[in-house]
Amino acid sequence: MTELSPTQQLANHVRTVLGNGPFPLPGGWTHMGAVICDVSFQARRKYESTIRPRLLRLQSAWPDAVTVLGFQARIAREDLAVAMDFNSPHRVATAHGITALLVAKGVDTRGDLHAWLAHEDNRAALRAVKGVGPKSVDYIGNLVGRSQVAVDVHLRAFAADAGVWGLAYEQLRGVYESAAAVLGHEPGGLEHAVWRFKSKDV
DSSP states (O other), X not given: OOOOOHHHXXXXXXXXXXXXOOOOOOOOOSOHHHHHHHHHHOTTSOIIIIIHHHHHHHXXXXXXXXXHHHHHHHHHHSOHHHHHTOOXXXXXXXXXXXXXXXXXXXXXXXXXXXXXXTSHHHHHHHHTSTTOOHHHHXXXXXXTTOOOOOOOHHHHHHHHHTTOOSOOHHHHHHHHHHHHHHHTOOHHHHHHHHHHHHHTTO
């Protein structure tokens, strides 16, 4: 009996558990303050109950932070921890670091960031910000309309359920991308469907 490849194992598990879709892409944000805060604050927190409401409030309170420059101006004069109602100095520092990098690179809008992330050297520059790992780089891409796989604990758990485990971040991301291609789905759509399914388990 031929052993299935990790891609085939994952694709079969997707069909069995999630069906055939369609799996829409996550909407993300057009407000760049929300984009930056989302990627900076969301790790290891319950998204729907903890992060999303804060991002919605931030957009209402800081409408001028729709651009990176507008967000930079706000956090220069106001405490982001207070605005987000989130006492986490290292997450606040990550948001400041991402903002400074994007301003330095001339990235101001959702469209700017979408295009900027297409280049590997720019992704590497983002990785150099303290608190930003490979998952964060893929995740921020999805927040601005790219179709990427950001491998987190939920995607790892789903893959393990399929019999796929022990892979490095880039390897598992590649398996998800290959499975998406086999199944005819957008990578970001498949990722979001898996995340929504597994996040209900916690």
